[in-house]
Amino acid sequence: MEYGWKGLLVEANSEAFAKLKTKNRKSWLINACLSPVPYATQLTFYSNPKNSGVSGLNYRTSHGATKGQTLQCFPLYSILHALNVTVVDYFSLDIEGRELEVLKTIPFDMVKFKVLTVEHWTVPGGREAVEEFLKTKGYTFIEEINNKLTRDAIYVHNELLTHS
Numbered sequence: 001m002e003y004g005w006k007g008l009l010v011e012a013n014s015e016a017f018a019k020l021k022t023k024n025r026k027s028w029l030i031n032a033c034l035s036p037v038p039y040a041t042q043l044t045f046y047s048n049p050k051n052s053g054v055s056g057l058n059y060r061t062s063h064g065a066t067k068g069q070t071l072q073c074f075p076l077y078s079i080l081h082a083l084n085v086t087v088v089d090y091f092s093l094d095i096e097g098r099e100l101e102v103l104k105t106i107p108f109d110m111v112k113f114k115v116l117t118v119e120h121w122t123v124p125g126g127r128e129a130v131e132e133f134l135k136t137k138g139y140t141f142i143e144e145i146n147n148k149l150t151r152d153a154i155y156v157h158n159e160l161l162t163h164s
Contacts, residue, residue, distance in 0.1 A: 005026070006026045006027055006081070007026075007027040007028070008028045008030070008079065008083065008085075009025070009026070009027050009028070009030070010032060010033070010034055010074070010076075010079065011029070011030075011031060011160060012031070012032060012033035012045050012071055013045070013051075013071075014031060014069075014093075017029070017031040018061070027075075028083060030048070030074075031074050032071060032073060032074055033045060033071050033072075033073040033074075033095070034073060034074070034075070034076050034093075034095060034098075034102045035073040035074055035075045035076075035102070035105060036073070036098045036101035036102055036105065037075075037105060038075050038077075038105040039063065039075065040072065040073065040074050040075070040078070040146065042070050042072055042073065042148065043070070043071060043073050044068035044069070044070055044071075045068060045069050045071045045115050046068045046116075047097070055103050056140075068133065070079050074148075075105045075106075076102060076105065076106055077105065077107055077110065077111060077116050080111055085111070085122035086110065086112070087111070087112050087114070088113045088114065089114050089115065090109065090114065090115050090116075090117075091113040091115070091116045091117075092116070092117045092119045092120040092152075093116065093119065094117075094118075094150070094152070095119075096119075096122055097124075098123075098156060099118050099119060099123050100125070100129055100130055100133060100146050102122050102125070103112065103130070103133060103134070104133065106135040108138070108141050112157060112159075113139075113157065114156070114157050114160055115154065115155070115156050115157070116134070116139065116155045116156075117145070117152045117153065117154050117155075118130050118134075118152060118153055118155065118156070119150055119151060119152050120152070120153055121150070121151035121153055127141075127144065127151070127153050130153060131153065138157055138158045138159070139155040139156065139157055139158065140155065140156055140158055140161060141153060141154070141155055142154040142156050
């Protein structure tokens with residue numbers, strides 16, 4: 001808010017979405033999930049005491065999962081296109097295991113992210129798989145954030161590295 005930034009917040013968890021709405025951010029808000037395929041779809045969303053998300057570890061009752069809820073899911077690019085956004089300064093992707101699938105739906109020749117952080121600890125293949133894919137799209141791995149809450153990797157578009 002201090003810098004007047006605007007953005008897009010996509011949140012599938014209806015409880016978390018209700019809290020986001022109260023923060024009065026200068027952002028578009030959408031209560032849906034990001035599609036792991038390049039078209040709109042519906043997926044089952046599970047909540048548990050530690051996290052929430054579609055499929056993956058979240059459906060296991062051993063993790064305290066509650067009954068799933070069917071949600072509408074849209075490709076990230078479709079949402080960005082509707083907002084007429086082709087350049088994103090910062091993109092954070094944390095969806096409990098489907099990150100690489102969502103990244104693969106993005107037409108990187110039509111939208112550029114300057115800096116990305118991608119959670120990778122539940123992604124099949126881990127950070128290496130995400131890094132290998134993003135490298136083919138013009139991104140360089142910078143650093144890993146690894147703490148009790150997350151394992152995110154920071155990537156920067158190569159154009160930023162050549163202009164610094």
